[in-house]
Amino acid sequence: MIKIQVELCIGCGRCAESCPRQAMSIVDGLAQINQRLCNQCRLCLELCPRDAIVEIAPVSKEELALTFGSLKQSAHDLIERIEKLKQRSHFKKENINELS
Numbered sequence: 001m002i003k004i005q006v007e008l009c010i011g012c013g014r015c016a017e018s019c020p021r022q023a024m025s026i027v028d029g030l031a032q033i034n035q036r037l038c039n040q041c042r043l044c045l046e047l048c049p050r051d052a053i054v055e056i057a058p059v060s061k062e063e064l065a066l067t068f069g070s071l072k073q074s075a076h077d078l079i080e081r082i083e084k085l086k087q088r089s090h091f092k093k094e095n096i097n098e099l100s
């Protein structure tokens with residue numbers, strides 16, 4: 001999917017002039033894209049002087065859920081390891097105190 005980073009757009013109109021599908025227009029000084037007309041040809045990406053146009057890969061809900069699940073698991077494993085390290089360090093301190 002083609003997206004416009006409006007904070008970078010200067011409204012020069014190059015994208016609108018060059019779009020073969022008339023999917024780009026300038027509204028209130030900023031480029032606006034009609035996703036229904038865009039065929040992802042990427043021509044506007046090459047022409048934008050501000051690199052304000054980017055292509056983003058749509059991510060499915062399943063992919064998102066999978067990534068989130070694996071991140072959650074990694075965070076859980078990390079917390080577990082930290083807890084074990086804490087316990088080990090506490091145990092060592094107690095032993096040192098007993099010996100001295």
Ligand code: SF4
Nearest residue numbers: 009010012013015048
């Ligand atoms: S070419 Fe780039 S800077 Fe110019 S109007 Fe289009 S998006 Fe904005």
Ligand code: SF4
Nearest residue numbers: 019038039041042044
């Ligand atoms: S990717 Fe192609 S069709 Fe889509 S807005 Fe840009 S120039 Fe137009």
